């Protein structure tokens with residue numbers, strides 16, 4: 001008893017917890033990355049670097065895909081800042097009607113997986129160039145140029161339609177903190193509207209624009225679904241599709257090198273963004289009580305701008321879903337609204353129809369994929385949030401020099417890692433047996449581990465928010481009664497945090513079941529997942545089936561996301577007037 | 578000179594300010610004093626040109642800067658007025674020097690002139706040493722000084738302040754009061770200062786407008802507010818401690834202690850804390866109260882008791898422990914009498 005107490009007194013409080021989460025993060029995040037790096041540095045394989053970077057192959061292997069990736073990233077970032085910023089400005093700063101509706105709709109596209117939007121694009125703009133039927137426009141007798149059907153342009157548009165929601169959220173949150181007094185203080189000097197806009201408003205919101213832009217950039221360069229569905233058919237490669245191709249054809253080392261380069265590219269840009277954001281020019285309002293928010297009157301532009309905002313929202317949320325529904329029923333996308341049949345959903349295999357493919361609910365793979373996807377989604381959401389809470393408690397209640405920084409960095413690192421590179425790293429580490437442990441490749445354990453690691457930044461962030469809500473005093477009051485750590489978590493922290501936690505679980509679940517980039521490398525026929533199934537159908541040209549599977553994913557995630565919204569309440573500060 | 582005549586402002590039907598008329602001379606320090614929500618900020622923003630009056634007129638000297646009857650409003654930038662916001666409203670992306678300099682740039686002053694004026698303003702407020710820092714890197718008190726330096730650098734003739742000290746801690750507040758008066762004297766401009774703190778009003782103002790519910794209750798120099806409150810509202814609001822308003826009923830204190838000095842009035846008799854004494858034993862002119870609190874102040878003690886549900890405070894030389902029952906002795910006559918609506922009777 002006394003010995004134990006003496007030992008406790010000498011060790012800093014929370015050391016065990018900190019070391020525990022550090023070890024967990026090392027296994028989940030650091031180890032796969034180290035492995036992928038070490039493997040490419042192995043003397044026997046180091047040649048992969050020169051193959052990729054400086055050989056006759058490297059133009060096609062790396063430089064062209066890298067160029068495409070950069071162009072895509074910059075284009076998407078610019079588009080998202082423009083559209084997201086425009087909507088955020090309307091919702092936060094002006095007297096536009098339907099602000100609540102637009103503010104809600106503008107956050108939705110991020111909930112719709114990018115392969116859903118890409119498929120919806122195809123149903124309208126596809127042309128006959130790569131075989132298979134044309135889309136709705138061709139059916140109406142309008143020739144669709146290749147540039148609009150395939151390659152860079154549609155990929156960029158689809159990604160903007162997906163990621164502008166991210167830009168909107170970041171920019172709207174930042175604009176909501178910009179104090180109206182700043183603008184009025186500038187007006188008092190007699191400055192013209194233009195001068196106030198360029199001298200004060202833009203510089204003040206610039207950090208938000210940069211933050212939003214760099215997140216969208218990182219998202220776009222690591223996206224796999226859109227370039228794979230819209231670019232690969234015409235051999236437009238990005239780093240992520242190239243990386244996928246290399247690993248699929250067994251040139252694993254080259255794939256790993258590409259993964260490292262892709263991580264490097266997105267890290268450089270996120271770091272650049274952070275650097276511009278860093279330090280003292282923060283947009284956060286400085287002290288002092290704010291004035292009443294004053295909304296900018298749109299005057300005569302009110303009607304047209306409202307219409308434009310609603311149009312953008314509808315075209316990126318409801319329209320793609322409607323198109324997918326129609327396209328999952330119509331035998332030919334070129335005549336989207338005729339000959340509707342449920343064959344693609346529930347039909348028996350029939351050699352005369354759809355090359356003998358049975359409807360998705362008659363595909364034994366689908367039912368397995370459905371159960372596995374939901375199960376993995378639930379397990380990952382649970383694991384990630386448990387770790388998220390532990391990390392949050394370690395970071396907020398028991399900060400320890402050195403360890404806490406490592407914990408915090410490691411838990412946010414997956415944010416910088418493109419999903420497909422992450423998948424590659426997991427194959428590199430857990431694909432082969434480690435000592436007595438069997439290889440995990442082809443098991444759902446591997447999928448669950450990789451997805452858990454990928455969800456950590458999100459889970460830790462919401463974990464910190466929930467833990468922060470519960471003041472340290474409450475926990476300390478329980479500590480004074482002599483309750484131990486796990487007792488306090490169970491009796492105090494969890495009950496108080498349950499609402500926020502449940503919402504976070506559901507959102508994690510949504511992210512997991514709509515992920516394609518991470519799982520596309522880890523999936524095997526024994527572990528089918530809905531998103532991969534949809535991707536397989538689409539790349540084999542069975543678009544109706546792909547659409548139907550995508551709709552299954554969308555219905556599950558809409559249910560979960562709706563539930564999460566209910567639980568969270570209307571937590572959108574920028575909508576309050 | 579600032580003149581407001583019949584100034585009014587409604588927000589979508591809700592009357593925020595009505596029928597405000599007053600005049601202060603050049604170089605005056607006008608304080609708008611009143612509880613939260615009484616319309617002080619609205620008046621200040623109309624003076625700044627950030628809000629348009631719905632009735633009445635505002636003149637700076639001979640110039641009308643806003644006239645609701647003609648629908649005329651002069652732009653904020655043309656009024657030669659500066660405003661210190663309650664939130665300070667420092668531009669976070671500019672250094673301290675940049676904040677002070679920007680208005681001078683907008684005014685198209687030459688480089689040398691700008692440098693001299695910015696330096697002078699920062700010197701005057703003691704923030705020259707912080708010139709290269711960003712607002713996020715300095716303390717609240719320093720931000721306050723920068724906001725004032727930024728306002729005075731273009732040398733406005735009218736200085737407007739919206740509760741500038743409300744975010745500072747107590748010591749800093751006292752220090753900044755002195756500082757503000759110094760800046761006001763040095764610039765010779767006319768100041769309009771909004772606050773809910775009567776001590777600030779009493780120490781700084783040459784003129785005070787006590788406001789209540791969007792109207793002026795009394796417009797006078799500070800001493801007159803103390804010596805001659807125009808309404809029960811003013812009497813309760815002003816003074817440290819504020820005067821006691823003791824209920825009277827048909828010429829009797831508390832309705833049971835008749836006093837010819839009350840002249841049969843019903844309402845409240847005003848008795849200043851320094852006119853109220855503590856008696857050792859009950860008498861014909863005393864009333865009993867339970868002790869509530871004792872505050873030492875300037876070598877004397879403020880004793881507050883509860884008499885018939887009413888807090889009553891006296892300034893006393895009471896030494897030693899406080900007795901379990903207090904007896905307050907009334908003065909020969911109240912300093913003022915108010916009717917039940919709060920209007921002054923005598």
Ligand SMILES: Nc1ncnc2c1ncn2[C@@H]1O[C@H](COP(=O)(O)OP(=O)(O)O)[C@@H](O)[C@H]1O
Pocket residue numbers: 292588591592593611612613614615616617618619620
């Ligand atoms: N922009 C506005 N829209 C609607 N009501 C307002 C607005 N500004 C002020 N008010 C109302 O006018 C009244 C006076 O407000 P204000 O001048 O800010 O008071 P004070 O500064 O004395 O606290 C309050 O009732 C307030 O709610």
Ligand SMILES: [Mg+2]
Pocket residue numbers: 614617618
């Ligand atoms: Mg105010």
